[in-house]
Amino acid sequence: MSSANGPARSLVASGPRGRGTASRTSASESSKSKATSPGPPGSTLSTGSAHTKSTSISHPSLNAKPTKTAKTVKTGKPKPRTSAGRALHPVDTNLAAHDRKDPFAALATLRRLLTARAGAAQYTLTPDEHRLALHLLGTVEPFVQAAAPGCACPPCACAPRRTLVRLPTELLDAVAFWVDGVRDLRALGATCTRLRDVVVPRHAQYRVVRAKASALRVWHHLVVHRALARNVRRLEVLDERAPKEAEVVPPGIERTETDLEETGDELGMHATQERWLVRALERMTALRSVKWECTHSLVAFESVWPALAKCGSIEEVEVHDNLVFHSTSEETSAEDASKKPNQLVLRDLKKASFHGTKNMFGAAKEPELARVSAMLNGCPNLDTLALSYVPRRGPGFFNPVADDFLLCGRWAHLRALTLTNLWCTPDAGLDAAATFLLAHVNLEVLHVDVAFGAAGQAGGAALAAFKFPPGCLPKLKELKASRDFASALLTCPIDAPEGRPLETLKGVRLSGSPRDRLFLEALKTCGAQTVRRLELVGWNEMEDVRRLAECVPRLTWLDLGKKEGVSGAGGSAVGGLSRGALQVANVSSNFTEWANVLAQFSELTTFHGVRFFYEVASSDGSALTLSDRSRVRKNDEVAAVLAWKCPKLRRVDHWEDGSGKVIVLVRDTEKVRYEVRRIKV
Numbered sequence: 001m002s003s004a005n006g007p008a009r010s011l012v013a014s015g016p017r018g019r020g021t022a023s024r025t026s027a028s029e030s031s032k033s034k035a036t037s038p039g040p041p042g043s044t045l046s047t048g049s050a051h052t053k054s055t056s057i058s059h060p061s062l063n064a065k066p067t068k069t070a071k072t073v074k075t076g077k078p079k080p081r082t083s084a085g086r087a088l089h090p091v092d093t094n095l096a097a098h099d100r101k102d103p104f105a106a107l108a109t110l111r112r113l114l115t116a117r118a119g120a121a122q123y124t125l126t127p128d129e130h131r132l133a134l135h136l137l138g139t140v141e142p143f144v145q146a147a148a149p150g151c152a153c154p155p156c157a158c159a160p161r162r163t164l165v166r167l168p169t170e171l172l173d174a175v176a177f178w179v180d181g182v183r184d185l186r187a188l189g190a191t192c193t194r195l196r197d198v199v200v201p202r203h204a205q206y207r208v209v210r211a212k213a214s215a216l217r218v219w220h221h222l223v224v225h226r227a228l229a230r231n232v233r234r235l236e237v238l239d240e241r242a243p244k245e246a247e248v249v250p251p252g253i254e255r256t257e258t259d260l261e262e263t264g265d266e267l268g269m270h271a272t273q274e275r276w277l278v279r280a281l282e283r284m285t286a287l288r289s290v291k292w293e294c295t296h297s298l299v300a301f302e303s304v305w306p307a308l309a310k311c312g313s314i315e316e317v318e319v320h321d322n323l324v325f326h327s328t329s330e331e332t333s334a335e336d337a338s339k340k341p342n343q344l345v346l347r348d349l350k351k352a353s354f355h356g357t358k359n360m361f362g363a364a365k366e367p368e369l370a371r372v373s374a375m376l377n378g379c380p381n382l383d384t385l386a387l388s389y390v391p392r393r394g395p396g397f398f399n400p401v402a403d404d405f406l407l408c409g410r411w412a413h414l415r416a417l418t419l420t421n422l423w424c425t426p427d428a429g430l431d432a433a434a435t436f437l438l439a440h441v442n443l444e445v446l447h448v449d450v451a452f453g454a455a456g457q458a459g460g461a462a463l464a465a466f467k468f469p470p471g472c473l474p475k476l477k478e479l480k481a482s483r484d485f486a487s488a489l490l491t492c493p494i495d496a497p498e499g500r501p502l503e504t505l506k507g508v509r510l511s512g513s514p515r516d517r518l519f520l521e522a523l524k525t526c527g528a529q530t531v532r533r534l535e536l537v538g539w540n541e542m543e544d545v546r547r548l549a550e551c552v553p554r555l556t557w558l559d560l561g562k563k564e565g566v567s568g569a570g571g572s573a574v575g576g577l578s579r580g581a582l583q584v585a586n587v588s589s590n591f592t593e594w595a596n597v598l599a600q601f602s603e604l605t606t607f608h609g610v611r612f613f614y615e616v617a618s619s620d621g622s623a624l625t626l627s628d629r630s631r632v633r634k635n636d637e638v639a640a641v642l643a644w645k646c647p648k649l650r651r652v653d654h655w656e657d658g659s660g661k662v663i664v665l666v667r668d669t670e671k672v673r674y675e676v677r678r679i680k681v
Contacts, residue, residue, distance in 0.1 A: 091116065093128035095135050100168060106139040142166045165194050176203045180233050180288065201250075203231050210236040210248035213299045214269075219276040221253045222283060229283035236291040237277070270298040281307035289316040296361050305375050309344040316351040322362035324354055325389060325400055328370045349379045353386035353418075363392060367400040369422075373409060382411040388420035399423040402450060406432040416445035423451045430466050437472045437489075446473065447480040449507070464515060468492040473500065480506035483519050490522035499526055504533040511564060512540035516547075524551035532603075533557040539609070540564045542597060549600035558601065560609025587611050587655065591638050595645035606651045612638045613663050613674065615655040635674060639665055643672040 091113045092098075098106060113133060117124065125133065164172070176199045179185050185207065189199035209232050211218045222229040228250075238246055281287070281304060290308060292301050300323050308314050354372050356363075367389065376382065389400050402422040406429075417440070424433060429452050437443070452462055463484035474494045479486060479502060486508055494500060505527065510516050523531070531552045538561045539545065545560065588594060591612045598604060614631040617624070624632065642649055643665050654661040654676065664675045 093132045103143045106136045110136040172198045182207045205250040206231040208234045219280040222280040232284045234289040237294045240296040274299045278307045287311045292319045319354045325367035327368045345378045351384040356389040369405045384416040386418035406436040418447040420449045445478045478504040483508045487519045487522045490526040506535040509537040510544045535559040536561045557606045599645040611653045639674045
């Protein structure tokens, strides 16, 4: 007991300064006793507790501040005080400071961000830090595999999750580049927000650009942003007089900050527009289609053509401009001859069409096809070609002469050709046309509206006596031409024993002349088994239809056109008759005779050119007048007779001409009824 109270007396005698020494002495003794005690841990704890109890009884002042004594006995390096909202290792939260292409640096930054705080506040992030964490996860996640190393599961079960939205933005932009359709692009952008942010502003809004040549803000934007210009697939250059609503440009393109559009020089303005338009076209490296309607402007399409050749991906060109039919001067021809070795080639161009316009701007009195021929000669893989000119009524105006075009133009893959309102000279025009048709054996569709006569006359007599060389157009399926041209071509022999696969014939007018007989004989000989669709321009009498039934009895579509000598078919007031009275006058009353004639076409399903049905104001029987009820009964009778005589007939003319409506015969089990339906004109 005396040994136990000895340290206590020395502690009281030493005063306040002796407390630290006594405490260190007791702590060292207790540690020594714990280290040297051979007994169980319980015996050591009981001894220490008894010692503490005796000390507190002798000196109560020792137990007054036990916490302060416990703090002073701690040894080692002290830890710095940190609050819950302050990080030990601050990280830069600026997203631009972290490279999206470096996943290793992103992973290290992410680990440092998540271990910046200690204790329970380790994952308490600020809004900026949370945004940075998502940014870093988007960089690291595409390179993280879903399967653990050494997994023996099938590949389909533990394959890396490389979904589309996990790809970097650059790869998403490259994927959307190969989707051409705007509808497909919008469907792709509707899948998620990330794809929408890439697809819509960079691709869907740039696939189709429709602007005027004077819209320098558009061309300047495409020149500056080369990566966006390569996303354009279709370009339409509008007329300068087109309304503002017709333009389709990416939103946000405002007037450029430069003074490009502010110039007082008219000629200099057109030169500036042409220069910026050409520069923008050179940057559209993936352009597929071009439509040129730049009338009322001095910007010529011929100057734009070299830029299209640099694109290398043009597949379709459609031009509506009178300037392309201008004649070339001798100096220009000499320059073209000197530049002939550097001929521009568009190997991917499949479809080309050049059309004149109705306005007089740029119209020439003696138009030519020299410019068009020079451009088309560099298109060896042309598949479809269309040339049309709008004739002028004034004196001194002529149609373009097509002799040189037919004599020199050659395209081995040409399948469809349309020539409208052109003229061939009587001396060399027919020979040039025959040579052209003989060289293009792959032609399947031929639409010819060419005058073979002096000064643009019809030249029917020359065609009637002309004979095409054997072997012309062995694959022809559709022909639209005059009666004499069709007769001369049908009588041309070919090597194939089954003949030409001609299915459609259009543009023929039966006028009751002796040449009709030649045409019908040729049609019966060469097209009786193959022709299924016949669209006439006009007819003379019902006997012509009877002869057609003898020549081509297997027709499924017959359109007679307009009858010779009948005017006012459009429904206007003619000869003092009102519109309604004129419609009644145009309805054929001898429908029974017509039904007997049409019955000779056993496969006929569509018939146009003669109207059999009367106009009915309403289909509700209670609201019909006596005259309307009479017309309803007449229409029911007509439908019954036509359905009886022509078992396969389904569609005939509506009582309103040009309304886009037809009468459809519906056959029920017991009776026949008719319906009015609208079609696309």
